[in-house]
Amino acid sequence: MLIGSLLLGIGALLGLSVLALLVGGRHWGTPLIYAAGLALSLGLLALAGAALLRDGPAQTLVLPLGLPWIGMHFRLDALAAFFLVVVNLGGAGACLYGIGYGRHAAEPLRVLPFVPAFLAGMNLVPLADDAFTFLVAWEFMSLASWVLVVAEHRGADNVEAGYIYLAMAALGTFALLLAFGLLAGPAGGYAFASMRAAHVTPLVAAAVLGLVLFGAGAKAGLVPLHVWLPRAHPVAPSHVSALMSGVMTKVAIYAVIRIVFDLLGPPVWWWGIVVMGFGGASALMGILYALFETDLKRVLAYSTIENVGFVFVGLGLALAFRADGMAAAAALALTAALLHVLNHALLKSLLFYGAGAVLGASGIRDMERMGGLIHRMPVTAVAVLGGAIGLSALPPFNAFVSEWLTFQAILLSPALPQWGLKLLVPAVGALLALAAALAATCFVRLYGIVFLGRPRSDAAAGAHETDPFSAAAMLIFAGLALLLGVVPGFALDALGAPVAAVLGVHMPAELRLPWLSIAPLAASRGTYNGLLVCLFIAGSAALVAAAIRLFAPRRTTRGPAWDCGFPDPSPALQYSAAGFAEPIRRVFGPTLFRSRTSVRMPPPGETRPARLVVHSHDLIWETLYAPVAGLVAAASTRLNVMQFLTIRRYLSLVFAVLVILLLVLALWR
Amino acid sequence: MHGLGFDIAHLLAGSLVLVSLTMLYQDRLYALLNTYTLHAVVLGLAVAWQAHLQAAPHLYITAAIALLFKAGIIPVALHRIIVRLGIHREIETVAGIGLTMLAGIGLVGLAFAVMLRVTEGAALVAREDVAFALSVVLLGLLIMVTRRNAVSQVVGFMSLENGLILAAAGAQGMPLVVEISVAFSVLIAFIVIGVFLFRIRERFDTVDVHALDRFRGERR
Numbered sequence: 001m002l003i004g005s006l007l008l009g010i011g012a013l014l015g016l017s018v019l020a021l022l023v024g025g026r027h028w029g030t031p032l033i034y035a036a037g038l039a040l041s042l043g044l045l046a047l048a049g050a051a052l053l054r055d056g057p058a059q060t061l062v063l064p065l066g067l068p069w070i071g072m073h074f075r076l077d078a079l080a081a082f083f084l085v086v087v088n089l090g091g092a093g094a095c096l097y098g099i100g101y102g103r104h105a106a107e108p109l110r111v112l113p114f115v116p117a118f119l120a121g122m123n124l125v126p127l128a129d130d131a132f133t134f135l136v137a138w139e140f141m142s143l144a145s146w147v148l149v150v151a152e153h154r155g156a157d158n159v160e161a162g163y164i165y166l167a168m169a170a171l172g173t174f175a176l177l178l179a180f181g182l183l184a185g186p187a188g189g190y191a192f193a194s195m196r197a198a199h200v201t202p203l204v205a206a207a208v209l210g211l212v213l214f215g216a217g218a219k220a221g222l223v224p225l226h227v228w229l230p231r232a233h234p235v236a237p238s239h240v241s242a243l244m245s246g247v248m249t250k251v252a253i254y255a256v257i258r259i260v261f262d263l264l265g266p267p268v269w270w271w272g273i274v275v276m277g278f279g280g281a282s283a284l285m286g287i288l289y290a291l292f293e294t295d296l297k298r299v300l301a302y303s304t305i306e307n308v309g310f311v312f313v314g315l316g317l318a319l320a321f322r323a324d325g326m327a328a329a330a331a332l333a334l335t336a337a338l339l340h341v342l343n344h345a346l347l348k349s350l351l352f353y354g355a356g357a358v359l360g361a362s363g364i365r366d367m368e369r370m371g372g373l374i375h376r377m378p379v380t381a382v383a384v385l386g387g388a389i390g391l392s393a394l395p396p397f398n399a400f401v402s403e404w405l406t407f408q409a410i411l412l413s414p415a416l417p418q419w420g421l422k423l424l425v426p427a428v429g430a431l432l433a434l435a436a437a438l439a440a441t442c443f444v445r446l447y448g449i450v451f452l453g454r455p456r457s458d459a460a461a462g463a464h465e466t467d468p469f470s471a472a473a474m475l476i477f478a479g480l481a482l483l484l485g486v487v488p489g490f491a492l493d494a495l496g497a498p499v500a501a502v503l504g505v506h507m508p509a510e511l512r513l514p515w516l517s518i519a520p521l522a523a524s525r526g527t528y529n530g531l532l533v534c535l536f537i538a539g540s541a542a543l544v545a546a547a548i549r550l551f552a553p554r555r556t557t558r559g560p561a562w563d564c565g566f567p568d569p570s571p572a573l574q575y576s577a578a579g580f581a582e583p584i585r586r587v588f589g590p591t592l593f594r595s596r597t598s599v600r601m602p603p604p605g606e607t608r609p610a611r612l613v614v615h616s617h618d619l620i621w622e623t624l625y626a627p628v629a630g631l632v633a634a635a636s637t638r639l640n641v642m643q644f645l646t647i648r649r650y651l652s653l654v655f656a657v658l659v660i661l662l663l664v665l666a667l668w669r
Numbered sequence: 670m671h672g673l674g675f676d677i678a679h680l681l682a683g684s685l686v687l688v689s690l691t692m693l694y695q696d697r698l699y700a701l702l703n704t705y706t707l708h709a710v711v712l713g714l715a716v717a718w719q720a721h722l723q724a725a726p727h728l729y730i731t732a733a734i735a736l737l738f739k740a741g742i743i744p745v746a747l748h749r750i751i752v753r754l755g756i757h758r759e760i761e762t763v764a765g766i767g768l769t770m771l772a773g774i775g776l777v778g779l780a781f782a783v784m785l786r787v788t789e790g791a792a793l794v795a796r797e798d799v800a801f802a803l804s805v806v807l808l809g810l811l812i813m814v815t816r817r818n819a820v821s822q823v824v825g826f827m828s829l830e831n832g833l834i835l836a837a838a839g840a841q842g843m844p845l846v847v848e849i850s851v852a853f854s855v856l857i858a859f860i861v862i863g864v865f866l867f868r869i870r871e872r873f874d875t876v877d878v879h880a881l882d883r884f885r886g887e888r889r
Binding site for chain 1: 776779783787810814817
């Protein structure tokens with residue numbers, strides 16, 4: 001059975017992490033462990049792919065582990081299979097990349113054993129079929145990733161990030177625990193099957209929705225629960241960053257789909273508004289944060305928040321359409337969301353690999369010190385260009401397709417009966433359009449500052465191309481992203497089964513159309529043909545290249561860079577990352593970040609340069625988190641006295657509590 | 670089971686509580702130790718009577734253990750410790766006697782209020798026994814809380830343990846293994862605490878636990 005083989009593979013991953021403990025210290029240990037992880041991930045990927053394409057009912061399995069008399073329930077349906085494909089695709093890429101990149105690890109024993117364990121945890125979550133198994137797998141995944149976040153423990157950043165991550169992860173799991181408790185009801189049916197069969201009151205259902213959005217949304221990075229994400233993702237080793245950003249957030253999205261769509265019963269129309277609202281806010285805020293950030297890996301982490309927002313908007317649309325009985329539209333919205341999950345997993349992994357390659361080659365993460373890397377790291381530059389085009393949602397890459405499908409679903413909103421939705425959905429659509437445009441700006445900035453121009457520091461000038469394994473991982477992912485964008489029909493048809501597993505219906509098959517076009521609704525309402533677009537782009541580019549060849553001088557000559565008339569020896573006069581984003585900061589900064597710019601002029605007669613200083617506030621942190629952190633700090637200062645009591649006082653406390661309990665018992669009945 | 674058997678069980682268990690109350694206001698160490706010896710003897714008698722009532726011969730062993738260790742070896746050893754530490758003249762009270770006694774009476778009342786209500790439906794002897802046992806446990810805790818000398822805290826702990834054994838004897842069907850292990854754990858605790866007492870004494874010249882607190886750099 002497929003599910004049994006999958007579980008065996010997960011067990012093998014766990015065994016691999018034990019093996020890594022033994023051989024991690026040797027110099028051949030790192031490549032060995034990653035190669036084995038790659039083989040296992042590929043095997044699991046093949047199994048998950050087979051499960052995705054297979055027709056037939058869900059497979060179930062009960063293992064006599066865990067709680068006595070209950071055991072651990074596992075279930076493999078098409079939705080789980082799709083997310084397993086995403087997880088293992090990301091896992092295989094990370095392992096391939098790690099064969100080369102793992103050499104940079106200062107203390108491999110702090111990383112090696114936990115990567116396979118992290119992969120095992122992420123594989124186990126989609127298979128879980130009862131609340132206990134789900135929460136154990138979920139927490140295992142969280143803790144394994146936490147260990148990887150604090151793997152490089154020398155910096156204060158890492159420790160702080162680990163602390164905040166742990167706090168948020170614990171809160172999130174707690175919220176999920178409460179949600180499952182509500183779903184199980186007083187009878188305590190903790191198996192998903194009994195939750196599916198049970199009917200909860202509307203009030204309880206709303207509470208469960210809120211708890212799930214909190215618990216899984218915190219893991220996915222939904223604004224305003226995102227604060228840990230841009231801190232924790234970048235400080236992990238780069239292939240782990242790729243796993244966390246590209247894959248773990250997707251597991252959180254799986255949790256939302258599983259609980260809200262599958263276990264919670266028929267939706268109410270306003271649920272869609274809540275989910276869409278958080279999604280739209282995440283999309284806009286995430287990309288704005290990304291634009292104003294100059295740490296390369298943090299830019300990528302913030303961009304993850306934007307893309308998670310996109311997925312959540314798709315989910316919210318699907319909920320709204322489903323509540324109003326528009327099955328075909330709901331299938332379209334959910335398909336778009338799932339396709340974006342896959343696309344973002346590919347692209348974000350690719351970009352984090354690129355960031356890791358840059359970090360490994362030059363040792364810097366600050367974009368303001370990079371530049372000109374296209375000459376020193378040509379392969380990385382080509383692969384990252386693919387990722388940047390993809391995440392800017394430009395054809396012929398894959399993210400264009402999923403975002404286009406999302407907008408197609410948004411355009412169906414006038415057919416919805418509720419005025420609230422009729423008015424709100426186009427507004428969210430405008431928000432998404434804004435976010436998509438800003439994302440293009442963000443990635444133009446990223447690519448231009450990092451790879452083009454002249455090096456802004458000696459470290460960037462001395463960079464070298466990355467190792468072949470890392471390069472292979474990046475090129476394969478860039479190729480997959482392009483392939484998905486050129487022939488999206490195959491992916492859309494493969495998504496039919498997971499969507500049908502959730503909604504009962506799926507989009508019409510796309511491969512029947514000529515020339516591999518896709519037409520999500522009807523040919524009259526818009527079609528997209530990635531193949532033709534790609535051919536057109538390739539053809540016109542070839543034509544331009546040929547024309548240049550024909551009319552330009554034959555030989556390439558190298559001259560000094562154009563200096564605008566100022567003979568300039570310093571590369572600092574190039575566009576800076578902050579400068580590029582300044583116009584956008586002028587528009588959004590004063591309202592959303594309360595930012596203001598001031599000029600510090602030197603006194604007359606002094607030769608010091610004037611300085612432009614930007615002050616900005618993270619309002620979400622300051623209004624939501626800082627007060628809570630302050631309260632906790634104040635309470636713990638008060639309680640600190642408890643740590644230094646005398647023995648007799650401790651005894652007295654125990655005694656007093658005992659007496660009070662007995663008194664309560666005596667007075668109660 | 671009513672009649673003389675019940676009355677004697679009641680008498681012995683009640684005497685145990687009475688002796689516990691007496692221990693509360695002993696402010697000299699020797700007196701406290703002697704009262705504790707009496708406590709252990711009464712416990713032995715109570716357990717032996719339970720053995721007779723329940724026709725459970727293994728409870729005689731428990732009674733013998735109580736008499737041998739708690740009324741014999743431990744008081745003698747504690748005597749020697751007190752002599753060697755040279756603290757036999759010390760007087761200690763933390764709260765006033767009247768206040769402590771009132772608290773003790775209140776605790777006994779509380780124990781009965783809780784236990785008689787909780788154990789409805791159980792055999793009458795067992796109910797009385799368990800209620801008395803809880804009183805003894807609570808009084809033992811009270812002794813530990815109101816004392817500041819380490820030796821008298823140990824004595825309070827031992828009397829608390831006696832309460833547990835009384836409860837174990839009262840509940841029918843308690844296996845012998847449990848009782849023996851309880852007895853031995855008490856013995857080991859006694860040894861460990863004794864060793865620690867001497868270590869503390871070596872370092873601080875006193876067994877007043879306040880010295881420990883001062884040493885930890887208390888900010889009180």
